[in-house]
Structure formats: C-alpha cells, structure tokens
Amino acid sequence: MSAFVAVVTATLLAAASVAPSHCPPGHPACRTAEGRIVYVERVDPDGDGDAHFVIADKQGITLPGLTAIDVRAGLRPQPLPGPGDLISAAGPVQRGSYGQRQIHALELHVAAE
Numbered sequence: 001m002s003a004f005v006a007v008v009t010a011t012l013l014a015a016a017s018v019a020p021s022h023c024p025p026g027h028p029a030c031r032t033a034e035g036r037i038v039y040v041e042r043v044d045p046d047g048d049g050d051a052h053f054v055i056a057d058k059q060g061i062t063l064p065g066l067t068a069i070d071v072r073a074g075l076r077p078q079p080l081p082g083p084g085d086l087i088s089a090a091g092p093v094q095r096g097s098y099g100q101r102q103i104h105a106l107e108l109h110v111a112a113e
Contacts, residue, residue, distance in 0.1 A: 018111035021090035033057045033067040033103055034088040037081055046097075049073030051080060053087060061093060061101050068102035070094075077110050086111035 016036075023030030035055035044050050051074045058068040069089045071077075081087060091106040 001055045002108060007056045016111055018086045019109040021088040021105075021107040023090045024106060027106075030090060030106070031059070031091040031093050031103055032088065033059060033061060033069065035067065035086070037083050037085050037087060038066070040080065040082055041081065042080060049076065051076045052102075053081075053089075055087060061103065062068050063100075066110040067104050068096060068100055069107045069108070070096065071108055075105055075108055077108065079108045110111055 005071065014023060018033065018034060021032050023032060033055060037053050037055055039054040040098045041052035048103040050070060053069045053071065054062070055067050055069065056065060058065070061067040069087070069091075071089070075093045087105050089105040089107065091104045093101050096102045
C-alpha cells in the first residue's frame with residue numbers, strides 16, 4: 001500500500017460509529033465493510049436507480065484500502081450520504097461493470113451525524 005493511501009485510509013477511518021451490517025446466515029460469499037465515503041455515484045448510468053459508494057476500508061475488497069459498494073434502489077438511503085459520511089454494508093462480493101470486486105449490499109447502515 002502506498003504511503004498516500006495509508007495516510008488517507010487512517011484519516012478516513014478516524015473514530016466514529018455506525019451500526020454494523022451483518023451477513024445473512026448461510027451466505028458464504030457475503031462480506032462486511034465499514035468506512036468513510038470517499039466517492040458517491042448518485043446517478044447510475046444504466047438507470048436502474050441504484051447508488052454506488054467507495055469507502056476507505058481496511059479490508060480493501062476493491063483496491064488496497066478501498067471497497068466499492070453497490071446499493072439497489074430499494075435499499076438506497078434518503079437522503080443519500082456523501083463524502084466523509086460513515087457507512088457499513090454487508091452482501092456478496094460480485095464483479096462490477098468495470099470488472100472490479102464490490103459488495104452488492106443486502107444490508108446498509110449510515111451513521112447518524
């Protein structure tokens with residue numbers, strides 16, 4: 001991990017709390033992640049109404065220090081959180097439209113600010 005990514009990750013993971021997300025029992029491909037949002041795709045180009053988040057996350061499911069989360073329209077929080085907000089997610093890891101590994105959220109929580 002580069003020094004830059006390490007510093008950004010440490011800063012974004014600074015103390016705060018959000019309800020943890022949990023994987024459903026018996027779902028072997030499920031993973032959880034928690035971190036501060038560094039990027040939000042508010043308008044999905046394919047028009048299905050989902051939202052995408054990239055969070056600073058120690059696990060780094062997508063890239064070292066970063067995890068992408070795909071949130072379907074029915075689970076999309078209102079109002080939509082933005083960069084710096086803390087979220088947790090749980091769901092299966094799937095390939096995204098660019099071939100990236102991402103969590104397809106089955107459960108999502110946003111920290112109350």
